[in-house]
Amino acid sequence: MEEGSVTNDCHDVIVIGGGATGLACARVLARRGKRVALLEREARVGGNISSRSDGRWQTEIGPNTLIMKPPLYRLLEEMDLLGEAQSANASAQKRFVAMNGHPVALPTHPLRALNNPLIGREGWSQIVREPFVRKSEAAEESLAGFVERRLGRRVLDRMVDPFVSGVYAGDPQRLSAQAAMPRLVAIERDYGSLIRGGLTRLWQSRRATPEMPAEWRGKLVSFPAGLGRLAERLGEEVETHGGEIVCRCDVATIEREDAGWAVTDSEGRIWRTRELVLAVSAPVAIKLLAPLDAALTAPLAEIAYPPVNAVALGFRREDITHPLDGFGVLIPSIEKRRTLGALFSSTIFEGRAPDGHCLINAFIGGRRQPEAAEGSDAEQVQQVLYDLRDLLGIRGDPVWQQVSRWPQAIPQYELGHLDRIKRLDRALERHAGLSLVGNWRDGIAVGDCLENGRLLGERLAPG
Template sequence: MTDHDQTGTPSDAAPLDTIVIGGGISGLTTAWGLARAGKRIALIEAAPRAGGVIGTLREDGWQTETGPNTLMVKAPLYALLADLGLTEEAILADQRAARRYVVSQGQMVALPSGPVSALTSPLMRPVWPWLLREPWIAPAKGEETVAGFVSRRLGPAMLRSFVDPFVSGIFGGDPARLSVQAAFPRLAALESGHGSILRGALAKMVTKPAPSPFPRPPKGWRSVIASFPKGLQTLPERLADRLADHAEVMLDTPVSRIARVGDLWQVEAKGQIREARQLVLAVPAKAAAALLEPLDAEIAALLNQIVYAPMASLALGFAPGTVAHPLDAFGVLLPRPEGRRTLGALFPSTLFAGRAPEGGKLISAFIGGRLDPGAVTLSDDELTGIAMRELGDLLGLSAPPVWRHVRRWPEAIPQYEIGHLDRIAAIAAREELMPGLTLTGNWRGGISMTDCVTNGLTLAAQLAERP
């Protein structure tokens, strides 16, 4: 790029160490880690608030999440909560969250939660013969779909009753397209490293865990589900507030152009140009592609190939006495072979206090995904009708909801499908050709909030070590 290409006004401020574009959880945690390391940082976010897809709605006594619904606490996330002073504010899910239901032959059946229930569960009866022979099934060669991997090693019943609904609930994805190596690398590693899932699992039980830069959470905080009294939006709000004490936080500031000039990266936003030695793009794949296309059409094309599954989420509030089921679980998953469009439902008023008025019940349903992309084009009434028909008999819904909120996400969840790892490797190779540039987000390294926190803090530590 040459000087005459500039359209903004250069800032008089000295170049920063790092500019982070994107104020979702990936960008926030990366910027926080760098600021805590003493680096001079600016975080730029196009939206008027930080948090990206994370959002909490409070209305008429109901409280619902408009994006991700819960946090799974792992060591990096606990370290972040402690650093932000949020461990005292966090609330842990009700113990009933340990139970999960899945629909089988039109009935809700509790998933096995341990060895004893696995022995007696009707869902496991057709699976046991496969489990007994699993250690002697030869490993496959090359990349494999989730459906192919599970069917080959654990049988069609495991795929239908356990994996298909799990994949739909987590990824909104198609197990016949998702790559097991990309979407579930730990599961694939059990086979590649030990020749068997069961042998690998047993080996892990007796193997000392690899050292972690994050201290182990205290007892009672390990692998628990958490939120906050005012919802998950508390986390990005606290991050943005605390980050503003150490760095520039620029909200409602869309970036129009990035460029590499000499040894610095230039970022133009609202007619002003800021410079930094390092640039982090913590945005969705297509947003990163749009910014990078003038600099490298090849990396932009690779980013645009990443597919996102659409999703409609419905928060349905029911009056006292209109839900017969006790909702005594985290939620229910609906396998595709059951012939229902609803992928699953969570029971927020069971998980956490303060999600519904006294006696009310809040149910969050999800419709759409990779196999039903047209669902997001349906009206609120059409989506509500589907949820009522498909959950009504299961949960004993005797009246329509007295409150609802519908949110559509045309590109909700990145799909780690066959070829994803090769694509990420090609993107990484193009990154190397642009010194100081790093791309991050839930399209690489894991889709959950916990994954994004882990990746953000890890990336910050790596960038802080660069000269």
């Protein structure tokens, strides 16, 4: 194609960004007969969803699992992927949290929670008072403040803090409870108590008509070839229904035109469209929107993206004394270690490591210790080994290793986040035909991104 040429006639919709959100949006548009093109900078679609195989070692570079909820179940069913879905092993239900240098299992049953050292007498003394704690009158509260107010410092330090590290690689003192954990805040608002509300919702869910088979409900799932299979299948769906996917397409500029929008890539190719969707990270969106409107970029520039490295380590099974009989181990900040936590990948799913070996996927960096993600690959491996040796009883060195780096990993829903999104949406009202979507709003999980992409696609192509 000649430089500066137009690829074809005007599209109905162009989606920039081939991650989970962009793929889900483009899939709906294509299925509803819209002329849609998806432009992706990398050589493949999927964004942060990326599976990698090295011989018999198989790792996930980004997200490691999906949680089966009704929207995901329906999507997999529509794409004929349920038959390929791989449920996590039953042993992966157990979760460990580091406490005083030892991995302690989180309670899996209310009765077992009574003697669990992670909660302890201090934790229970606050938990039993939780139903009588008053609602907060503040418009916004930090996640740390919310949890400490309702459940006490012990639960914050030993349970919520490591959970936040595992999900956001974030700092609960900075995260907004309303933005990062809206369902938790809604329970307090609606029922006045997390315990009372949780029990009520559990009772209601058991009486409600099931939206999917019980054997799938809440299951952790992947695919034998990894989560990359999901991205691959979404791409196939887009193209099967007449959509166009253009990889290795580095978008340089977007411009408003009378009939819609013009998109130009780094090679001078031009696409024209009536509707434009930016399904990209906040930093990428800022670069494209900067010449257009500062009111769009200002809220996005306030969203922090700390670095996180994924350090995959393969061992001979006899070189680790811990049974690795769970999902993984999370490390609270009060343990004073740099590693945020580790997944027992070869326990969660079959086929992740050679026979007689095990695979551990650790994470380092994050909002509180971004400097921990600095250093060579060898230094990253050594730091993770230093942090995990005593926790897991690692006696030997890894026989295989891989370090994957995300310089801008997970968007942080910090205090003021909902206000940022409101400001952004108000600014968007001045730009007809432009939509912004991504994991920097309305949920960071893959399932959230898939659902948000679907909803946007349905809004742009109703009926």
